[in-house]
Amino acid sequence: MLGEPGDLDIRELSLDEEKHNYALAYLDGMVDKDLVNKGIIKNLQIISEKKDLPADKKELIDEIKNNIISVSSVEKTAEWDDMTIDLLGGSTVLFIDGVAEALVMNTVEFETRSIEEPESEALIRGSREGFVESLQTNMVLVRRQINDPNLRFKMHRVGRRSKKNLAVTYVEGIVHPDILKEINRRLETIDMDDAPESGFIEQWIEDSFLSPFPQMDNTERPDKVAAAILQGKVAILLDGTPYVLVAPTTLENHMVSPEDYYERWLIGTLLRVLRYIAAFIAMFAPSLYIALISYHQGMIPSELAFSVAATREGVPFPAFVEAIAMGVTMELLREAGARLPKAIGQTIGIVGGLVIGEASVSAGIVSPVMVVVTAVTAISSFSIPSYSAAISFRILRFGFMFAAAFLGLYGIVIVYIMINIHIVNLKSVGVPYAAPFAPGFLYDWKDLVLRVPVPMMTKRPEHMQTKDSRAGNKGGSST
Amino acid sequence: MVKRIFFHLSVLLPLLLFMTGCWDRLEIEARGFVIGVAIDLVDKDNNDPTVELTSQFVIPGGIGAPTQGGKEDQSPYMNFSETGKSLFSINREMRKATNLVPFYQHLKVIILSEDVVKQPHLMTNMMDVFIRDHDMRRNVKLLITEGKAKKLLETGQQESPLPAMYINNLMDTSFVNNATVKPVIIGDLHGELLMEKSFIVPKIELMDEHIKYEEVGVFKGKTNQLIGVLDGEETKGLNFITQQIEGGTLELEVDGELTTVEIIDYRSNTEIKGEDKENLQAEVAVEITGNIVESFSSQTLLNEEYAVKVEEHTKEKVEDLMELTVDRVQGEMQADVLGMSDILYRSHYELWKEIEGNWEYGENYFSQMDINVSADVKIERVGASDVIDKEGEEIN
Amino acid sequence: MKHFEYADEKISEKEILIVIPSTLIGIGILSLPAELAGYTTAADGWVAIAVSGILIIFVVWLISKVAASFPNQEFITYASALVTKPVATVLTILFSLEGVFICTYVVRVISDIAEEYLFDRTPVEVIGLAFLLTVVYAVSGSRAGLFRLNMMFLPIISFIMFLVTVFSFGLFEMDNFFPVLKTDMSGYVQGIRASTLSYIGFYILFFYIALVRKPEKTPKMAALGMGMTVLIYLITFIISIGVFGNITASNLIFPVIEIAKEVEVPGGFFERFDSIFFVIWIMAIFNTMCMAFDVTVFSLKSVFPVKKIKLIFILSPIIFFLSMFPASYYEVEKFGSFISHYGVTLVLTTMILLTVALKIKGVKKRG
Structure with a gap:
């Protein structure tokens, strides 16, 4: 059935004056050897010598299960398939000669990364714990944040071959049951060999695969997940990845960082405002540059217009080509920086940025203003807290650039309207993506751009339609 | 779902095709x-x-x-x-x-x-x-x-x-x-x-x-x-009448000495009286508050009497300027740039409708109207020389 | 797929409140101050706006009252119940014609304005087509989505309007507001007529109230929404007069955009605020057209059992070609005035018809 994998250990035991033959199967490296030795083999050996074991095989297996083996989780099963899956998952299986059933003992233990600070979501103030690859650990991390008896982990197995564990995490009594039902339903439709990363799950169960917008949040931070769950959202923890999915999500969620809540409200509000400005720049700056330089020169203040015209005098390309060239270069730099080892990556960013910027200006390929625009755009797009949202903004930025090149400001506004049309029709697990802007939930506007003081955020967001609207212990913090 | 994709494309593609013009790009x-x-x-x-x-x-x-x-x-x-x-x-x-x-x-x-x-x-x-x-x-x-x-x-x-x-x-x-x-x-x-x-x-x-x-x-x-x-003087007069002043200075001679008055507050009000179109009377009243900022006089500026004297001279000067302008525009030019027609339009609408056609032309009611000017001057701070070091900077 | 439901094809009465200003504020408001200034002296036009506004608020209230007494019934259903099926069908078709006309007019005017303020040589056809396709994209989405779009854009539109108002304070000349109340009767009558015509578009209520979940509150909300609209009209008129004075305002085609041209943004980031203003205003016009288009599709669908997408694909070429038909600005204006007259006549007739029928039927029921 399994072939003969090199890491499969089968320990045969012959005990009780060879009345009973046992075979112990486990995967080397996946099990806690200590536990197998002390909790199973030793017990079997010692106890079988002292005690008279029932002769009846049926009774024997129950006796072993109940009285002999000192492993916390033992199950009796006769199904080969279950056995294999458990075996592969790190359990130890005890076969007894002449018994149709076997005992599956949870002895799983393997090397995991220790809990570290989440790298993709660094905070200045806030917990330094990040999720790891082990589902068990991650569940513990969530549990430690929410000591609520209603915290639920619903287990699924995904991957036809990989059979990964997946935990749908929520708080019973807060989450809207339809959201939960829908997520579970979608998870059950998953049909693929393996889900190496939560991204696969996300793409399988998201509402619209045509949309450039992320319809689920992903995070490495347990505090973020806990806050989301308490808002009536559902977290999906997948074994083997530190990235936890949170759904449903709205556009507004992607603009929020936990730090907004950890710092005082004024600072939080200012950060929000700053981030919305950053999002605006990240999306529109290059296209506005194109529109102003190629179409609406009258909108630039006179003196500036003259000096921009002067700097562009040697540049042979239209503003659009210039902007696209710089935009692509910027993306290349970013990509190169991300792929290379950390130390080199940073150097590439700085050296590449400086050298290319400086050289292309003096070579007359781009104008200095374009370099400024590109740099500001890049910085702005990095200050958007959600990486996946930042990516989609970057894609849209190119769309805006094309529109600006064709129809100037008119083109930009047309594309902007189209994106809005898309957003209002988009849903994340049934929740309108544009909420709480539209449909409007005035109460939720307290925590939109303005982040009101924590004592005032007494209710859960209305657009999540939570069953229990009071945000008791936790100040309604968002994802 | 596939149908939806086709739909999206069918909308978006023509849009792109039609946009390849860039007619106005320059x-x-x-x-x-x-x-x-x-x-x-x-x-x-x-x-x-x-x-x-x-x-x-x-x-x-x-x-x-x-x-x-x-x-x-x-x-x-x-x-x-x-x-x-x-x-x-x-x-x-x-x-x-x-x-x-x-x-x-x-x-x-x-x-x-x-x-x-x-x-x-x-x-x-x-x-x-x-x-x-x-x-x-x-x-x-x-x-x-x-x-x-x-x-x-x-x-x-x-x-x-x-x-x-x-x-x-x-x-x-x-x-x-x-x-x-x-x-x-x-x-x-x-x-x-x-x-x-x-x-x-x-x-x-x-x-x-x-x-x-x-x-x-x-x-x-x-x-x-x-x-x-x-000319320059007449323009000043015009400004006093039509409220175009945002400060500025007036130079005048007091006792044969040159004195400069800085206007710090100014208000002008024009009212037209008389419903009789043949006999319109306009009162232009100007109120000026000023400081003496420069004086070649040997007298101390803190002298109260001196301030009164300056006030009178200023009043005279302003009235002279305004009269000069009024004479010129009413007489030689016959062009109402003093804003009299606006005042008639605003406050004597019916009368204005009646004489509109004969304002500057024909009967020329504008030239016939009496325009009286008066100025009221108050010198607020005379001790400018004591603070000239501080204030001096602000004067051109 | 069954979704976690937000009851998608239903709307709340709050959305009725939003949809009225969204639909009405569009093109009319840009040129109305000029037209009104032509009929009245100084700033007297506000009387005309207010009088016609109150009138229309009443009409709106009445319409929603009638429609709300048949909760969750489409126009054709309750109209048939009141004035027999053939009449209802004819009315529905006439209304959808009005919708098509409005769309046509909007496409043309927005292209013309864009040509004036943003472009030089770009063909109007391209500008119009880009706009029309955007609207088609929106209308083919969910109906609730359209209401949400209104919700998204209205704050932006109000904000830009607010900015223009605030910046224009510096340009105000109080003298422009005098003399007060010197307009003669015929001037007021003309003014009231003009401003009433510019409010056309509220007829969408006949249709959309069917979608409201709890229609009891809608008459109030609709009247409130209409009140907001009137207020915004008043503000635009007053700032137009305050900045330009009566005579100049009456000689400008789009006084509101010209104000935007005149204001200077503090800090001097942008010059020519008019371009920005118009670009944002495109969203307002977009909302108008979306609602007009959607209500047309909605009403036609109640008469002809055709798929929504099919209707859209049949209507949009018609709209496009009709809109490119008028050759000159004057023809466009003539067309515009025809639409308004047609619309107002239709709405008033329908309203009177339905109200009277409701009264009679209501009496019958009791008796």
Whole structure:
């Protein structure tokens, strides 16, 4: 059935004056050897010598299960398939000669990364714990944040071959049951060999695969997940990845960082405002540059217009080509920086940025203003807290650039309207993506751009339609 | 789902296809920014005068942008003249003759030669283009000048190398002085032309290397032609009447000594009395609060009597100025630039409707009306010499 | 797929409140101050706006009252019940014609304005087509999505309007507001007529109230929404007069955009605020057209059992070609005035018809 994998250990035991033959199967490296030795083999050996074991095989297996083996989780099963899956998952299986059933003992233990600070979501103030690859650990991390008896982990197995564990995490009594039902339903439709990363799950169960917008949040931070769950959202923890999915999500969620809540409200509000400005720049700056330089020169203040015209005098390309060239270069730099080892990556960013910027200006390929625009755009797009949202903004930025090149400001506004049309029709697990802007939930506007003081955020967001609207212990913090 | 994709594509694709035009795309460096326009008269043929239009184009490279060096010797502007019957045909000619596409959205000033505006209706025709064209801003400043207008577009200045910009800034900064009027922009002019009202346009003069800006030209409504110029003193009087003052100073002689009074607060109110159209009476009352900022008098400034004396002299001076203006516009020019018609329109609407047609023409009620001026002056701080060190900075 | 439901094809009465200003504020408001200034002296036009506004608020209230007395019934259903099926069908078709006309007019005018303020040589056809396709994209989405779009854009539109108002204070000349109330009767009548015509568009209520979940509150909300609209009209009129004075305002085609041209943004980031204003205003016009288009599709669908997408694909070419038909600005204006007259007549007739029928039927029921 399994072939003969090199890491499969089968320990045969012959005990009780060879009345009973046992075979112990486990995967080397996946099990806690200590536990197998002390909790199973030793017990079997010692106890079988002292005690008279029932002769009846049926009774024997129950006796072993109940009285002999000192492993916390033992199950009796006769199904080969279950056995294999458990075996592969790190359990130890005890076969007894002449018994149709076997005992599956949870002895799983393997090397995991220790809990570290989440790298993709660094905070200045806030917990330094990040999720790891082990589902068990991650569940513990969530549990430690929410000591609520209603915290639920619903287990699924995904991957036809990989059979990964997946935990749908929520708080019973807060989450809207339809959201939960829908997520579970979608998870059950998953049909693929393996889900190496939560991204696969996300793409399988998201509402619209045509949309450039992320319809689920992903995070490495347990505090973020806990806050989301308490808002009536559902977290999906997948074994083997530190990235936890949170759904449903709205556009507004992607603009929020936990730090907004950890710092005082004024600072939080200012950060929000700053981030919305950053999002605006990240999306529109290059296209506005194109529109102003190629179409609406009258909108630039006179003196500036003259000096921009002067700097562009040697540049042979239209503003659009210039902007696209710089935009692509910027993306290349970013990509190169991300792929290379950390130390080199940073150097590439700085050296590449400086050298290319400086050289292309003096070579007359781009104008200095374009370099400024590109740099500001890049910085702005990095200050958007959600990486996946930042990516989609970057894609849209190119769309805006094309529109600006064709129809100037008119083109930009047309594309902007189209994106809005898309957003209002988009849903994340049934929740309108544009909420709480539209449909409007005035109460939720307290925590939109303005982040009101924590004592005032007494209710859960209305657009999540939570069953229990009071945000008791936790100040309604968002994802 | 697949159907939906097709639908999305079917909407988006034609959009893209149709957008491949870029009809209006023109890069900023290909635009010829026109910042100043001067109009001179070439041929005075009464029915069909020929004008010369001079446009001042900016040559950005010459301004000396910080990065691109090496073009220091290049002039930052280029004046381009063309003659023709209408501005449109001139513009067309200009497009042919230069490689730059004239771009008027950064136009700052329009300078008209007095010869042009002395022609009846010519001014209206010229301005029509500038007002109607949506490319133009409504805050383009309008000026007249004696002699060749295009000469003004050639005055180079060290601090602002673009003549049109120089004139523009000059007008922005110097109208705080009560010797000049607020710049007239074509947006305002639009209303006056439509209402067939008389109006004023500031006049500038080229004096060697710098530009003098204190007189105003008076235009009579309907024909919109220049009928006279108010000199500096008369302009001051006009400003006192029409509330165009934002400070400024008055120089006067007290006991044979020169004294300067700075106006710190000023209010003017004009009321028209009498429902009889033959006998209209206007009362112009001006209230001025001022400080003595400079005195060559040997007396101590803290003297109360001296302050009263200055007050009286100031009052006299202001009244003189205003009377001078009133006489000129009522008598010689017969053009209501004092805003009397507005007051009638606002507060005596029925009466105004009745005499509207005979205001400046025909019966000429404007010239017949009595305009009495009075000034009330208060000197608030006389001890300016004690604080002159502190205050001295603020006075030009 | 069954979704976690937000009851998608239903709307709340709050959305009715939003949809009225969204639909009405569009093109009319840009040119109305000029037209009104022509009929009245100084700032007297506000009387005309207010009088016609109150009138229309009443009409709106009445319409929603009638429609709300048939909760969750489509126009054709309750109209048939009141004035027999053939009449209802004819009315529905006439209304959808009005919708098509409005769309046509909007496409043309927006292209013309864009040509004036943003472009020089770009063909109007391209500008119009880009706009029309955007609207088609929106209308083919969910109906609730359209209401949400209104919700998204209205704050932006109000904000830009607010900015223009605030910036224009510096340009105000108090003298422009005098003399007060010197307009003669015929001037007021003309003014009231003009402003009433510019409010056309509220007829969408006949249809959309069917979608409201709890229609009891809608008459109030609709009247409130209409009140907001009137207020915004008043503000625009007053700032137009305050900045330009009566005579100049009456000579400008779009006084509101010209104000934007005149204002100077503090800090001097942008010059020519009019371009920005118009670009944002495109969203307002977009909302108008979306609602007009959607209500047309909605009403036609109630008469002809055709798929929504099919209807859209049939209507949009018609709209496009009709809109490119008028050759000059004057023809467009004539067309516009025809639409308004047609619309107002239709709405008033329908309203009177339905109200009277409701009264009679209501009496019958009781008796």
